[in-house]
Amino acid sequence: MPAKGAMTITLETPGQESHPVGQAGGVTVESVTRTFRSRRGEVRALRGMSLRAEPHQVVAVVGPSGCGKSTLLELICGLQQPDSGSVRSAPAALMPQRDLLLPWLGAADNAALALRARGVSREQARQRVAPWLKRFGLDEFEKTRPAQLSGGMRQRVSFLRTLMAGKPVLALDEPFASLDAITRQEMQGWLAHVLEEEPRTVVLVTHDVEEAVVLADRVIVMSPRPGSAVAEIAVDLTRPRRPTDLAVVELRERALKALGVER
Amino acid sequence: MRLLRRYLPPLLLLAALIGAWELYVDLGGVDSLILPSPHQVASALYDQRSLLWSSFLITGREVVLGILVAAVAGLVLAVAIHFSQAFRRAAYPLVIASQAVPVVLIAPVLAFWLGFGIAPKLIVVALVSFFSIVVTTLAGLESVDPDLLKLMRTFDAPRRRTFWHVELPAALPGVFTGAKIAVAVSVIGAVFAEWNGSNSGLGYLIVVSLPQLQPAVSMAAVVIMSVFAIVLFGLLALAERRILPWAHESRGARPT
Numbered sequence: 001m002p003a004k005g006a007m008t009i010t011l012e013t014p015g016q017e018s019h020p021v022g023q024a025g026g027v028t029v030e031s032v033t034r035t036f037r038s039r040r041g042e043v044r045a046l047r048g049m050s051l052r053a054e055p056h057q058v059v060a061v062v063g064p065s066g067c068g069k070s071t072l073l074e075l076i077c078g079l080q081q082p083d084s085g086s087v088r089s090a091p092a093a094l095m096p097q098r099d100l101l102l103p104w105l106g107a108a109d110n111a112a113l114a115l116r117a118r119g120v121s122r123e124q125a126r127q128r129v130a131p132w133l134k135r136f137g138l139d140e141f142e143k144t145r146p147a148q149l150s151g152g153m154r155q156r157v158s159f160l161r162t163l164m165a166g167k168p169v170l171a172l173d174e175p176f177a178s179l180d181a182i183t184r185q186e187m188q189g190w191l192a193h194v195l196e197e198e199p200r201t202v203v204l205v206t207h208d209v210e211e212a213v214v215l216a217d218r219v220i221v222m223s224p225r226p227g228s229a230v231a232e233i234a235v236d237l238t239r240p241r242r243p244t245d246l247a248v249v250e251l252r253e254r255a256l257k258a259l260g261v262e263r
Numbered sequence: 264m265r266l267l268r269r270y271l272p273p274l275l276l277l278a279a280l281i282g283a284w285e286l287y288v289d290l291g292g293v294d295s296l297i298l299p300s301p302h303q304v305a306s307a308l309y310d311q312r313s314l315l316w317s318s319f320l321i322t323g324r325e326v327v328l329g330i331l332v333a334a335v336a337g338l339v340l341a342v343a344i345h346f347s348q349a350f351r352r353a354a355y356p357l358v359i360a361s362q363a364v365p366v367v368l369i370a371p372v373l374a375f376w377l378g379f380g381i382a383p384k385l386i387v388v389a390l391v392s393f394f395s396i397v398v399t400t401l402a403g404l405e406s407v408d409p410d411l412l413k414l415m416r417t418f419d420a421p422r423r424r425t426f427w428h429v430e431l432p433a434a435l436p437g438v439f440t441g442a443k444i445a446v447a448v449s450v451i452g453a454v455f456a457e458w459n460g461s462n463s464g465l466g467y468l469i470v471v472s473l474p475q476l477q478p479a480v481s482m483a484a485v486v487i488m489s490v491f492a493i494v495l496f497g498l499l500a501l502a503e504r505r506i507l508p509w510a511h512e513s514r515g516a517r518p519t
Binding site: 093100104162 | 408410414415416419420424425428432507510512
């Protein structure tokens, strides 16, 4: 449960090992290989992929399409098992790529889905979600169905839904990929702010290098399929960060170079 | 004006068809004892209005209740098929085979078996209606995004809660779609069910009025059934909008 009192701002800097990984909410992925077999042959999604997220760290994973990023998140969430290597993670909740809100529920009931999934009554779930809706600027829309919400609002409801699962690790699968450029930038600033107030261990998969640098403490660059980590960039910058900050731009260029994009 | 533009084409087509029919019979194209003319049907509708109305109440009740039985049975069956691969393999062929059983054959058997009450009619109506409901409900159950099911797993949702909160609501529009498809055939089913083993209803009225050389009365019963099918379809669409308003929401007009 995300307790209401959990508003502490951790002053952890990247790389600092203050908690045992996997216990207080860390993630360790070690030389993981994952191959999918189908009638048409084998697809090697991951080969020797490693990743480490300390508790309350935001780790962004960038890579070309089809490099096994989503597979990586499913491994962390325990939805798949690796063929070899090891995945150790504190309990993780997924935020899927598209918002996938239930069209018959209002924003409050959609955000409360994780609570309802655990058997919390509708009334209780609504009560617990209410203060969060207010914090996320959604309190006027508690009964509004997704079809009447803007893209940014739907993404906020979707994030809240994953947050309400009360897991120490959040696995975000390209959370803002479906948004227009302006809304996306707004939402990135919003997410950075929320994570400052509600620190969680976050593994953020994205193909937007700028988003990775703006949000993450560490950026992992993946190779094309079969995916593995080819570069790791520490982002030791204060927050809030702007995409136009010189340091952000420099790191973005480094990440792009690691991806093999020359400009 | 808008009302006129909307209703003029169907009314014109209807008027043209009825006019052609009237002319054809009046000019002696067919004996009016075989095919009564529209004005004969219209006067039968008026002269026999109390008999037609009481017959309609009986048949209408059979159809509505029969579709309800079919909706419940179809939903239950679709859920069972969705949940169990073994049950799908065992039951789906039988479900399909059941649609090939001629109603004219099964109706008298049921009448002999269960008597002249409403039960055999409900069974026949449900039998001809449940198939489309099973198919469309199953499609609804299978339309749930696999990523949503993964999400529920990371929320530690037990299977039954994923069904209750995610899959079942997603399947409900399919029940309505299936019922709408079944409307016309369910009316025919009710008539066949009354054909054998009944002493009331529009189907019974058709059977007894033909040998009495009153084809206009049986044709009037047909008119009532056709109108009833249209009304029932509309009522189902209306009910769906009231009960599942989200099912037809477009993703337009939202705040930013």
